[in-house]
Amino acid sequence: MEMISVKNYDELSKKACELLVNQVKNSDSSVLGLATGSTPEGLYQQLINEYRNGHVSFGHVTTFNLDEYAGVAADDPNSYRYYMNEKFFNHIDLPDEQAYLPPGDAVDLEKECHDYETLIADSGYVDLQVLGLGLNGHIGFNEPGTPFDSRTHVVELDESTREANARFFPSIDDVPKKALTMGIGTIMESRQVVLLVSGSKKADAVKQLVHGKVTEDFPASILQKHQNVTLITDEAALSKL
């Protein structure tokens, strides 16, 4: 795992932006894996700036998001689709039909999970996957205990994850109990992973990620076995190392 340590969140977002722009510029058909949550917001803003300055185009890029809440429609402000539109897609030249998220409001969620895997495979797999880190080590919505060989599937969210995400909802009761997520096996197939971790709240999780053993009890630990992972952290996230 390559570690890049930067001073603060702003530098973290710029560093991540650099890696994504390199990927997009060095290939005429990149497949990007994207994440939601607070951590990548700065990255998306930086990428929008790069696009507006004419430094990069997303016309030939395909994107697959990691996850989506179950039972939440695309136009619901709490959906990850809405988040992606607002924070990134609406501001760049990525064609709508090249931006995929698991459809959270579909009738047959199991079938959608299967189809999502097929779509990723048909696109030639993910070149660069952006990841955030959950406090309990989750990646995407793969909670502790998820098999390392899991594919895109429906998950029951941990109470701790619902609490951590409650800040985006009117109350904790509004946070969905289920979600769709790429599996850990799916994530591990991406050619490159860029893992972003910011802030002192994540310091224990970073310590476990870097020094802990590889165990399904801490899903992100499997990344120690990936060939090409860049972990970008700010000083606060490294404070317990």
Ligand code: GLP
């Ligand atoms: C959420 C998302 C993850 C995200 C993680 C960390 O539950 N499903 O994809 O990486 O939690 O979020 P944040 O960046 O807001 O700390």
